Amino acid sequence: MTHTLDPDDWQAFRARARDMLETVLDEMESYREGPVWRHPDDLELPQISGKGGSTPDTALKSLLPFGVGNSHPRFFGWVHGAGTPSGLLADMVASTLNANCGGRNHAAIRVERAVIDWCLELFGLPETGSGLITTGTSMATLIGLKTARDVATAFTIGADGVRSGPELIGYASQGVHACFERAFDMLGLGKASLRKLPQDEMGRIRADALKAAIAEDREAGRQPFVVCATAGTVNRGAIDDLRAVGEIAKREGLWYHIDAAFAAALQLSDRHRGKLNGIELADSIGFDFHKWMQVNYDAGCVLIRDREHQLRAFSDRPDYLADAGRGIGSDLPWPVDLGPELSRGFRALKVWTQLIEHGPEKLGQVVDENIEQAGYLASKIETEPELDLLSYMGLNICCFRYVAEGLDEAALDTLNQELVIRLQEDGIAAPSTTRINGHLAIRVNITNHRTQLSDLDLLIDAVIEIGKKLS
Structure with a gap:
């Protein structure tokens, strides 16, 4: 007997799907109504059983009132975008394709490349740059900083480990996002190797403190390797002087990473684009589409100025991923050559459709x-x-x-x-x-x-x- 997970009755499944579609559209149409948030203690989840056999439709519908609330217009906590109903259509197609976007030769890879090319142009980075759609800026930060770490050590650290060579040091303001310390931890550098420098009265990193810290660490025999600027601090929305910080990084021969998790969207505004003056100097940029660009969760992005740097930091092909030259196993480089994940969903589709439908x-x-x-x-x-x-x-x-x-x-x-x-x-x-x-x-x-x-x-x-x- 052949076991399949497809419906026994496709017509019955179509009816279920239509009913669910109407339910979620009703929910989306009434986003403004009702409370912003409901406590999930009132939610009852069915038990998972070995035999299965029951449809989850009722349980799925019961989840709808218990979201975090960011679709509601009075959700003001943290930096969450509200999403759009059109994202539902993109997710339907993405689920239907069920594409693994770690690589191979198929339409989803072409869509992601198109989005990355648009982003490179938006931020003034060269065509020879590269990037990936990520889960969010936390993953984008990890990818950007690993590339920076590997460049600083002439790409020997991957094989030799952090025990070889001087201590690597990075710099950011005291308002830097917590994901930077986590990235330093995961990269084996240690949280203490990220120097958090004083801020001025506007909440921006102080240039004098940055220059002094770099000189002090070099004098002590440590190796500065990256300067991390913030475009939109979490607490206050402060934006570092991106040009001034970038020019210091360039003079000192350091990698320049910009965390633009939500404020990257200012680049879409004729009125406020100037607040990001200097972002084009970055060696890497991390930001989120699912924040101010309103793409449904989750969708972040990392951009790297030099594609070859990103490829050398991540590309390591085993035999089972060898270039076939033609067919499905062709069309290199793949996203897995640019980041840590081989298994990746089709996040780029909802970004692409958002840009196509609503426009920058x-x-x-x-x-x-x-x-x-x-x-x-x-x-x-x-x-x-x-x-x-x-x-x-x-x-x-x-x-x-x-x-x-x-x-x-x-x-x-x-x-x-x-x-x-x-x-x-x-x-x-x-x-x-x-x-x-x-x-x-x-x-x-x-x-x-x-x-x-x-x-x-x-x-x-x-x-x-x-x-x-x-x-």
Whole structure:
């Protein structure tokens, strides 16, 4: 007997699929309605059994109310994009193809190359550059820094290990994302080998501190190898002076990596593109499509200025992946030659369809509107005596707190923490928290094409109302 996992009755499966499609479209059409977030404790999952035989449709539908909330226009926590319904269509085709995008000669590889070529042009990198669609900027960072590490050691470190040669040192600001320390750890360099340097009053890495640290490490016999700039810090949205930092890296002969996880989308905006002046100097760039470019999760990207550097860092072909010259096993280089993964999904399709359907210009307009909305929020906060604006950098992140007379700093921190949790648990809005100059802040990030000014008015009214109750 031959066992197959295809439906016994394709007509019945078509009916199930149509019903599920209508259900998810209903959910998407009503993204603005209902609470931003629901606690998943109310979710009941069926048990996995050995025999199977039951359809998961009811269980699948039961998941829909219990997302993280980023599709809702009042999700302001962290930096999550809102996605688009058209991403559903791309995922349907990607699932149908079920393509392994680690390599071989097929349409999915051509689509990914087309997206990478567009990205290289967007950021002013040469045609001889390369890149990959990744799970996100964390993986992009790992790929970029491994390439930097291998270039700095003349590509001997892969065989000899980190025990050979001087200690490798990298530099970033104190506002650098946590994925950089993790990358240094995974690359065998150690978290302590990433020097976190002081920031100026704008939250940017200080050029004088960078130059001094490089000189100090060289004097001590260590080997500086990479400078990491940030285009959009998580806490405040600060953007390092990309040109000034890049010029230091070039003068010192160091690899220049830029973390543009969400602020890369500024390159789509005629009004705000200048904030990324100098990004074209990068040797590698990591960013996310699933943030401000609104592509459905997950879709990040790494770009490398010199394709040969990336190939030498990752390409290592066993016999079973040898170039066949023709047929399916041809069309080199493959994505596996440019990164650590041989098994990869077709993420590039939803990026490509987003760009084809909505276009870079419209996506840039969403960026402009979100920045205007954050400015509106900052202005509104300054008019409310109960609120204290802690940070606004002219981008899309605004940090503030509720203040009450008679409370010391510790009590204000506790109050604002509880206030944010109440907003989330009541489903009103979903900001997050951070610390600005030692104060616990309500952090509002706007990377959502569904957000309107009325959503910000509702947020402020709710913060004041809950704050008064708590204080």
